[in-house]
Amino acid sequence: MADLSLKQVRKSFGNMTILQGIDLEIGSGEFIVFVGPSGCGKSTLLRLIAGLEEITEGTISIAGDVVNHVPPSKRGIAMVFQSYALYPHMTVYDNMAFGMKIARESKAEIDRRVRQAAEILQLEKYLDRLPKALSGGQRQRVAIGRAIVRNPQVFLFDEPLSNLDAALRVATRMEIAKLKDAMPDTTMIYVTHDQVEAMTLADRIVVLKDGRIEQVGTPMELYKKPCNLFVAQFIGSPAMNILPASIERAGAPTSVKLAGGMTAQLPLKTPETATGATVNLGVRPEDLRIAGNGEDVLLQGRLNYIEQLGEVQLAYLDIETDQPLIAKLPGGLEIQRGAELRLTANPEDVYLFDESGRSFAARESAASA
């Protein structure tokens, strides 16, 4: 059992603070994914958990024990590096056996565990090869194998798939998902840039920005209930459309007036004091559709550009804002560039963010909690 708990973890390099006060509880057997823009501190956080970097302040505990000063190898943690970090002068077998040899395990035990891991990862044929004689995907599997044989309580992955090509990435992603099922008690923490990896693998996603946690939640929670503008735009592809608006009448429902002059009734509760406030209205491209006859029109604009992807097409509309509005429409729909499109969305699929970027829904639930 390895639940992991981070309390007010801070990390600075010199006088540059990289992580500021991370609080995170990770349950035993959970698959956690860290996402965030480049340089936000994902790798640093992972390395703190691994023990490769000293934390500046705060505590990290694994299974209830504070491990701030426990050396990496004693934390029951295995890490898969982005570069794989296979020992180039050792065979696949020796790469996987190295840690156990250092720990002076018996030969028979080493052999048993290495062969077991090799079987899980289909590496039996390559045990005598040097890493340089393996393909990228095979190297990746060796790196995972080296982690498995140590029988860790916590598995750390730092962008393990980023060096693979697209097809192999999908295949390896599925392998990792299988691995997770095969090791239900092992906690896994996974860093990635790739939204698809995050959405498909994670039990919970941690969104980081500038060394802070923006939101923690299941993939669907982040998608459905982003707590602020950053998360809303970060999760989902293409990103959520954000439109400047002002609140015409606060309360429940809320009436919002868009910059273009359109008004919309949203089934959202906003505090009375918010009347007249400038806000941002968010709507996902996939929630937009062509307004039928008699339906309320939410948005209207000229079609500037179409990206036809077959199954769907991305329509870029000029609605007199800085950014074009993107709508994901069915691929079969006949639309012409230059046409005037009238779009609508279900009111419950429209998000509202206050001036500081916080979502009104999150504010409400925080207030009622």
Next chain:
Amino acid sequence: MTKLSAIRPLRPASRMNVWAVISKTFLHAFLICLGIVVIYPLIWMALNGFKNNAQIFGNPFALPIGWSWANYVQAWNQGVRDYVSVSLLVTVASGLCTVLVSAWTAFGLTRTKMPAKPLVVGFVLGGLMLSPTVAVIPLVRMMQALGLYNTYWALIILYTAFRVPFSTFLIRAYMLDLSRDLDEAAVMDGASEGQIFWRITLPLCRPIVVSCVILHVLFAWNEYLFAMIFSSGVGAQTLPVGLTSIMATHGTNYAEVFAAMTISALPIVIVFFAAQRYFIRGLSDGIGK
């Protein structure tokens, strides 16, 4: 018109071919000449070991008349054997020490956090600037005080000390390029610093270590200044010093001197041919990084 355009692309190509062949021929001829210039004296020296004085002076460039090993045997028995064993001992021992000390130093300089690291690097590499000639007198006093004067220990220590900066410089450059991820992976695997050094870093540094060993062998085998000053006593003389003393004592028997010189050159020539690949890489690595 059609004919012309059909021919045209051919001409520059064939001209290019001619030039390529000519330049290649010249290059080869040049390299062969260079090779002869370098190798001929060695062969001449070896051949003269089979002659006697009369033949050497009467007909220096002729092939020897008989192929008798007598001069070689005599040279070997009259001291060359001892010189070779001292040289071997000094070269191997100082080579090992140099490489190990340098590799450990380079490991420390590239893999640990220490205050004022650039200063330490500068200090170690500053050793490159120290001229042996300048240091001779203090070193003699030191070795006398330590009771090591006139022993091969003096040479082992001095060769190590004077070669460590350069070897450290080469190995450090190489280690800087080794991925730090490997060290971290080994740390995760539970390896200590020492285990990382012996089992990961040092094996990965093999190419540069081999280069360092070869450069060191070349240096230590041929070194004369320190060898003459610190090992003039019987039983501690290395080959370069021994050869001069053979010349002094058997100066009239040139054939024997040639034989002795041939024996002393042989190991180094063999080492060089066996490892020239590493030798060249050692030089270019040192320059390139």
